[in-house]
Amino acid sequence: MNFLSGEYECKIDPKGRLVLPAKIKANLPExxxxxxxxTRGFEPCLVLYPKxxxxxxxxxxxxxxxxxxEYRQFQRNFFRGxxxxxxxxxxxxxxxxxxxxFAELDKEAIVVGLGNRVEIWNPDKYDEFLIKDQQSFSQLAQKFLGDKPGEEPLI
Known part of the structure; x- marks a missing residue:
C-alpha cells in the first residue's frame, strides 16, 4: 500500500516543470x-497517481x-486529458x-499526499477548499471515523 502524505510548497519552473517532493517520490511504488x-481532479486541481x-x-x-x-458522459469527462x-x-x-x-497553476503549487494519490493545487484555490472551522472538521471525523455499533473506533 502506498503512503503518500504531507503538504509541500513547490515551484513550477519557466519550462512548466514541477519537482515532486523527495518524500512523495520516495513513497511511490517501485x-x-x-x-x-x-489527471484532472473533481475540484480545480490535478491528481497524480502511481501507475x-x-x-x-x-x-x-x-x-x-x-x-x-450517462456512463459514456462520465467516461468522456473522466478520461479527458x-x-x-x-x-x-x-x-x-x-x-x-x-x-x-485547468488547475490555474503558474509559478507556485501546493502538493498534497493523500494516501494513494497526490493532489496539485494553485495555493489560493487550495485554501478555498480547506475546512476552516475545526468543529465542522471534528464532526466529519466523527461521521467517517467515529464509533459504529459493534466496531472498534478507527482512531
Missing part, C-alpha cells in the same frame, strides 16, 4: 518506476457499459499546459 498518471493505482481506477471506469449515455508522465532523475515532470490552465 513497480511504477518513474511513470505516474496525471498501479491508476490501473485499478481505469479498469472500473473503462468497464462501465458504453451503451449507457489524462496523461502518463515520466519523472526525470531530479523527480521533475512537465505539467501539460491544458492541465496547468
Amino acid at each position: 513497480a511504477s518506476g518513474n511513470h505516474v498518471v496525471l 498501479a493505482d491508476w490501473k485499478v481506477i481505469y479498469d472500473k471506469v473503462a468497464g462501465l457499459n458504453e451503451f449507457n449515455e 489524462n496523461t502518463e508522465v515520466e519523472l526525470d532523475g531530479a523527480g521533475r515532470f512537465i505539467v501539460p499546459r491544458t492541465m496547468a490552465r
Whole structure:
C-alpha cells in the first residue's frame, strides 16, 4: 500500500516543470518506476497517481457499459486529458499546459499526499477548499471515523 502524505510548497519552473517532493517520490511504488498518471481532479486541481493505482481506477471506469449515455458522459469527462508522465532523475515532470490552465497553476503549487494519490493545487484555490472551522472538521471525523455499533473506533 502506498503512503503518500504531507503538504509541500513547490515551484513550477519557466519550462512548466514541477519537482515532486523527495518524500512523495520516495513513497511511490517501485513497480511504477518513474511513470505516474496525471489527471484532472473533481475540484480545480490535478491528481497524480502511481501507475498501479491508476490501473485499478481505469479498469472500473473503462468497464462501465458504453451503451449507457450517462456512463459514456462520465467516461468522456473522466478520461479527458489524462496523461502518463515520466519523472526525470531530479523527480521533475512537465505539467501539460491544458492541465496547468485547468488547475490555474503558474509559478507556485501546493502538493498534497493523500494516501494513494497526490493532489496539485494553485495555493489560493487550495485554501478555498480547506475546512476552516475545526468543529465542522471534528464532526466529519466523527461521521467517517467515529464509533459504529459493534466496531472498534478507527482512531
